[in-house]
Amino acid sequence: MGVIRKTRSVTLLLNEFEKRSSAIAVIDLIACLSSKMNKTTIYRVLDKLEEDKILHSFLGKNGNKWYAKCHGCSVSGHQDAHPHFQCSDCGKVDCLPTNILIPEIPNRKVDVSQVLLQGKCNECFV
Secondary structure: OOOOOOOHHHHHHHHHHHHOOOOEEHHHHHHHHOOOOOHHHHHHHHHHHHHOOOEEEEEOHHHOEEEEEOOOOEOOEOOOOOOEEEEOOOOOEEEOOOOOOOOOOOOOOOOOOOOEEEEOOOOOOO
């Protein structure tokens, strides 16, 4: 844990998130960056960025892993328990600006919660 070093690989990955406002599928990152770094490096850097609360991940439809920038998170924990929306037509995934209250469950400790809503985005909904 701690502050991640700004290596070339880290900079390339973070630049992809700066270019886009929506979440990015790991398979798209691999396709986009395969000429600049290998798949193992991409996964290693993504894991480190998630560990340092710079990115968060979630599963989209078909079980594909997606990453998005964190907002308000710190090394001590993720603060953004929010749903994600995936368009069933174009496949775009967005973080929804709504927090979800995870209820207290007797005799249980929730570490991770994922909510994925699917439908048509504003560009595909006509």
